[in-house]
Amino acid sequence: MxxxxxxxxxxxxxxxxxxxxxxxxxxxxxxxxxxxxxxxxxxxxxxxxxxxxxxxxxxxxxxxxxxxxxxxxxxxxxxxxxxxxxxxxxxxxxxxxxxxxxxxxxxxxxxxxxxxxxxxxxxxxxxxxxxxxxxxxxxxxxxxxxxxxxxxxxxxxxxxxxxxxxxxxxxxxxxxxxxxxxxxxxxxxxxxxxxxxxxxxxxxxxxxxxxxxxxxxxxxxxxxxxxxxxxxxxxxxxxxxxxEIGRLQALAGLRDALEEGVMAATPQAVIVGRDMPRLPNTSCIALPGVKAENIVMALDLAGVAVSAGSACSSGKVTASHVLAAMGLPQEVAGGAIRVSFGWTSTAADGEAFLAAWSQTARRLRPMAVAS
The missing domain is CATH 3.40.640.10 (Type I PLP-dependent aspartate aminotransferase-like (Major domain))
Structure with a gap:
């Protein structure tokens, strides 16, 4: 794959x-x-x-x-x-x-x-x-x-x-x-x-x-x-x-298209910092009530690599001190993943993510309701 x-x-x-x-x-x-x-x-x-x-x-x-x-x-x-x-x-x-x-x-x-x-x-x-x-x-x-x-x-x-x-x-x-x-x-x-x-x-x-x-x-x-x-x-x-600074800045178009697709597929999702000046390549997406590690693992099984928070904690998925400092409720912060484009990224990558995201959200939503 x-x-x-x-x-x-x-x-x-x-x-x-x-x-x-x-x-x-x-x-x-x-x-x-x-x-x-x-x-x-x-x-x-x-x-x-x-x-x-x-x-x-x-x-x-x-x-x-x-x-x-x-x-x-x-x-x-x-x-x-x-x-x-x-x-x-x-x-x-x-x-x-x-x-x-x-x-x-x-x-x-x-x-x-x-x-x-x-x-x-x-x-x-x-x-x-x-x-x-x-x-x-x-x-x-x-x-x-x-x-x-x-x-x-x-x-x-x-x-x-x-x-x-x-x-x-x-x-x-x-x-x-x-x-x-x-x-x-x-x-x-x-x-x-x-x-x-x-x-x-x-x-x-x-x-x-x-x-x-x-x-x-x-x-x-x-x-x-x-x-x-x-x-x-x-x-x-x-x-x-x-x-390539100009090309990297243009990644904002891929990011915005991805976020629009996420909100269309899952209106309950939260895009952290969506209205703030941000890096053009970065999107922090939360699915309230679903654990971030479950989302990361499900996307990984679908062939999409993203992370939950920082990747500098020896491979551990831990609660985000960033989102906690911003005052986000735990049900939101606990379901936040980070999607970040880079110099190799194309529109096809965003499309692959959205296909996997829709499938993942449908499968994990019952778990959120049950919990």
Whole structure:
């Protein structure tokens, strides 16, 4: 059975350009820290990738540090800032929520965006050094966050701002100067690069402390030989993603058609954040009274791959902290799945989903009534 893959927010297939770049780097070998010819060639490849990744977010390449992924980039930003007080929106990814046991959650509105008044009050209550982490786009709902407005509030209180742009990069134009943030994280496997590599942008003049010590690699912020094949693939994926921003934004048409089909087939369904600015590829759909894991499994049996919430919890389907923070009732939040298109998606994928969805909803509806 052919698989209809609609879980691109979890990971998107590796682009051919990225695969070739990985293989080329592995064939050539060389350590970027070596001074001989092979080392110089490796260094040249690494720095070209750094320029390509930096260009995707409008950054100076000298301000970009490579990491093992988005999780490490987030940790380096928040822990490396050495700010004793860490705040984050209540809908942040677990890599931010779990970064420090005393980090504080800023509530969000029922519309799924950070409560700016609450943020202002929380910062006003404590004038000590602090840092705020706010994602550009939520990984479950796709809802865009008011980063610029939050930045203005944070500046008034002398608070640094870290932006997790991992889901937004490659799907929307991202520019660090326009966002005016101090730190920004991105990840390769969300844009068609290999897993296991990410990057952190650091504003000029801001100094971080290393959280992984060793050699002098990556501006002495991440000791250890760089993952050159992964970084090369990241650079190639960033270059390809930058050239396809328009096409990825056009995925909103596929998303909207899918949502219209869902509502026609199941009028009781809930589209979370439907009236909010969202990523063009993401739809969070709830079937009240039906467990999300049952929907995911039924769709999987029908050859359609989607997820329930975030896919970063060791394969477990757990209650969504994002939907809970938005105040959605459990009967809705417990039946929410995420459908996410990507660079390989076509209209046929949406049609396959709708056929499987209608069949799944008919089969699971009696279970909802019985429960």
């Amino acid at each position: 052919a698989i209809t893959y609609l879980d691109h927010n979890a990971t998107t297939p590796v682009r051919p350009e990225a695969m070739e770049a990985v293989l080329d780097a592995m064939r050539e070998g060389g350590n970027p820290s070596s001074v001989h010819a092979a080392g110089r060639t490796a260094r040249k490849r690494l720095e070209q990738a750094r320029r390509d990744v930096a260009a995707l977010i409008g950054a100076d390449a000298s301000r970009l540090v490579f990491t093992s992924g988005g999780t490490e980039a987030n940790a380096l930003a928040l822990l490396g800032s050495r700010r004793p007080r860490i705040l984050y929106s209540a809908i942040e990814h677990d890599s931010v929520r779990a970064v420090h046991p005393q980090a504080e959650a800023v509530p969000v509105t029922p519309e799924g965006i950070i409560d700016l008044d609450a943020l202002d009050s929380m910062l006003a209550a404590d004038s000590g050094p602090s840092i705020l982490s706010l994602m550009l786009a939520n990984n479950e709902t796709g809802i865009l966050q008011p980063v610029a407005e939050a930045r203005e509030i944070a500046q008034r209180h002398g608070t640094l701002v870290h932006c997790d742009a991992i889901q937004a990069a490659g799907k929307l134009p991202v520019d660090v100067a326009a966002l005016d943030v101090d730190l920004l994280s991105i990840s390769a496997h969300k844009i068609g690069g290999p897993p296991g590599v990410g990057a952190l942008y650091i504003r000029p003049g801001l100094e971080l402390a290393a959280i992984q010590r060793g050699g002098g690699q990556e501006r002495r912020l991440r000791g250890g030989t760089e993952n050159l094949p992964g970084i090369a693939g990241f650079g190639a994926a960033a270059q390809a993603a930058a050239s």
